[in-house]
Amino acid sequence: MASEFSIEMFYDGDCPVCRRETRLLKKLDRHSRIRFTDIAAPDFRTESPGRTLGELMAEIHGRLPDGTWITGVEVFRRLYSCVGFGPLVLLTRLPLIRNLLDLGYRIFAANRLRLTGRCDATCPLPPAEPIDTCPPLAKMK
Numbered sequence: 001m002a003s004e005f006s007i008e009m010f011y012d013g014d015c016p017v018c019r020r021e022t023r024l025l026k027k028l029d030r031h032s033r034i035r036f037t038d039i040a041a042p043d044f045r046t047e048s049p050g051r052t053l054g055e056l057m058a059e060i061h062g063r064l065p066d067g068t069w070i071t072g073v074e075v076f077r078r079l080y081s082c083v084g085f086g087p088l089v090l091l092t093r094l095p096l097i098r099n100l101l102d103l104g105y106r107i108f109a110a111n112r113l114r115l116t117g118r119c120d121a122t123c124p125l126p127p128a129e130p131i132d133t134c135p136p137l138a139k140m141k
Contacts, residue, residue: 006033013038028083059109
């Protein structure tokens with residue numbers, strides 16, 4: 001499959017954080033190496049990429065020109081390599097940094113809708129529980 005892009009980024013155009021990141025990448029992508037696909041666009045059809053909307057919403061996905069799928073922090077590594085940040089990306093492959101970034105992204109992805117104020121019936125916030133900061137002392141005999 002011949003193509004002029006290096007990676008296709010599937011992003012949630014309704015997510016304020018995702019939109020900000022995408023705007024930055026579009027500005028930096030002077031050689032048009034990234035294909036941007038908004039999964040929140042009214043004309044987006046999951047049949048085309050072959051992933052469910054739930055899968056695409058759960059974490060960032062990228063697709064390489066040969067059809068290979070990548071997810072999570074690896075997508076960001078590829079995106080930022082495409083726009084000229086290769087040396088910085090190399091640092092993110094160091095074991096400790098890699099593990100921290102992977103963990104941080106997994107936490108963000110799992111809570112993205114909640115963190116961006118977009119929860120609906122599918123991601124209700126848990127009820128706030130009162131915290132007893134000073135429990136009563138046991139009676140002394």
